[in-house]
Amino acid sequence: MPDEKKLFKVTIDNITIEVEPGTSILQAARKIGGDVAPPAMCYYTPLKGSGGKCRTCLVEVAAGSTADPRPMPKLVASCRTNVMDGMIVKNITSEKVIDARNGVVEFLLINHPLDCPICDQAGECHLQDLSYEHGKEGTRYEFKRRTFEKVDLGPFIQLHMTRCILCYRCVYTADQVSKKREHGVLDRGDHSQIATYIKNSLDNDFIGNVIDVCPVGALTDRTFRFKNRVWFLKPMDAHRDCPKCSGKVTLWNRGDEVYRVTARKDQWGEVHDWICNECRFEKKETKDWVIEGPTKINRHSVISQGHYVGTVKPREVLTEVMNGQAPRLLMDIHTVSEVNQPQIELSELPGPATGDVFENKNPKEK
């Protein structure tokens, strides 16, 4: 007899879903998906203890539970609040939430350098997405923005604190994924910073994952910096036999060249299989990998643009608007020009590929 677990009914933005006890509001909303899922800048499912810091995922709880239907007095961080049976949550249907979220985005942006045009994270940056959705065109901040010097943390990672939003994800990653903790948060308040204190190098086998978890461009891959824009690259699932990690990665290619290797992210931008530094930084040739196929990027990101996904043949509108007549200028060029001879099929001309005898005319290759 299968165990029947009691499921909690939770209503988020008038959509009811049943989830297991112990699920957070954010996870329940993600099950519904779409716009109902609150944005999360600091929460990261695989990292224990993360979340609650950025305050972008604030939601209104209109009714606590069936047993205690009082509303919660404040907006709550949905990533760290568990659902109760009969809970009613308002996310995008609450004006209070939208207002608070706009405020948080404004706070996150006042000290952000907004250097997206020269930032490697642009195109896959969560803060960029968030500010497109909730930000304003102008800023009300008239003061000098907070800046820090760039720091190289070892040969592979660069830290640019100016862009950091202090989500603490990298600190948790270093704590939980890699063997020893080498960096943390120094100072407090608006001058707090991610730092290594004395030893300016992060070197252990899994530290590269901090680049993947960083929601902004504060931690970047030094082997990839300024090499290419992410939307010019084609992501491909690949794997290799790695003694240290799962070896399941995403390759970012342009042509045949592997520009960078990252761990595989789900649609919320979260990594579930951490990869080692060797896979990430040293195996940058296609021959190192077994390619499985193209990666689908489900997030509304520019990376998905121009990847011939769901392309539709354009409709011929000219004949429609001209009452069925084709315009004169667009007549078939072959019939006008005498240079081209449409009767000759170009692909049938003799050449290296089609000729009976292959002759290499290039003397250099002899």
Add this chain to the structure above:
Amino acid sequence: MGKKLLIDRVGIEGIRYFDTYRKHGGYASVEKAFKMAPADIVEEIKKSGLRGRGGAGFPTGMKWSFLAKPEGVPRYLVCNADESEPGTFKDRYLMEFIPHLLIEGLVVSSFALGSNRTFIYIRGEYAWIVDILEQAIEEARQNGFLGNNILNSGFDCEIYVQRGAGAYICGEETALLESLEGKRGNPRIKPPFPAVKGLWDSPTVVNNVETLAAVVPIINMGGDAYSQIGIGKSTGTKLISACGNINRPGVYEIDMTISVEEFVYSDEYCGGIPNGKKLKACIPGGSSVPILPANLLFKTAKGEKRMMTYESLADGGFQTGSMMGSGGFIVLDEDQCVVRHTLTLARFYRHESCGQCSPCREGTGWMEKILNNIEYGRGKMNDIDLLWDIQRRIEGNTICPLGDAAAWPVAAAIRHFRDEFEWHVLNPEESQKRNYGLANYAEPREVVAS
């Protein structure tokens, strides 16, 4: 003359030492309490109606009864002596002059809650008080009121003093626990509350110094008798640390039956404003609570006399009222500048924000910069509305109450003294030379989400 229960014996010479303290009725409550069942002590505290003296005013008995009691897991009592609120110095007075009262309260409370290891987390700047407390603990141990098998009851209790490292945020109870565990003092995200998962994931009660000291008179006189003192739900006595433009600054114990007017002008307490100046404004409960202009300080918006009680000070909500807070009574006379005062507080909160959550980390700094501009004659008219908007978006959206504490003073200053802010903006040069003087109190602005 009001009743004094806590600092009545402070004047006795040598009261800091065990022998003198014992001679004057000290540790009687321990002897009495150890004959009671722990649950009865909690019941007695509940009956007394004692409310937390640290600022929030949460009923102590209720807090104690929330403490989870799972088998095989230690429970802890932590005394919050990280008193860093500008304008509040009552705990320092208590610990410095009558340390055994706190130790006595801690022993009784530890017995009631079943805490064998009890911690005093003391503000780092109170370096000399650590020595006083440690000496008091040592004396209590030698006389059998601490250590193993106290008074042959079979109950063991040790008290440890831990110094903070100079962070205001570590006065927030979960940040205090983090710091006590040896981590960075960032507030935890609640729930779980400390009563369920506190110090080292064990059930923990965190109480203010004054709250724990008040346990002693409650046990001595009984919860019912204690609840007779004061008005309504404000029972017992409260220490008020008065400072600012008054003739007699210092720590006063009030029995919460006197009015604010009496407290400010009576010679027994503050003794009025010096040099014949007029009262402009007052912060009745430590720097975090809303400032009140003179016209709302002595009388509530309904025209009633404002008393020194939790309810009366909060009458009218944040629109026309304030809070008892931690009892840091700051008085401003007509020569003080509210803009400058608000800037000072904003600078403090910017400096003390832990930087964990974004509204507080970025918002406090932004507010300080705008206030700085207004104060130094570079302000613009819409800066005032911008300030209002920033504080509105910080308040209630942060992990811990520091965000609220940073937002409330700014909100109240704009709400009641908008005229003065506007005068600063309109007269950038004159505002550098003289103060605005007495305010033409503007109409209070509407309160959003408080």
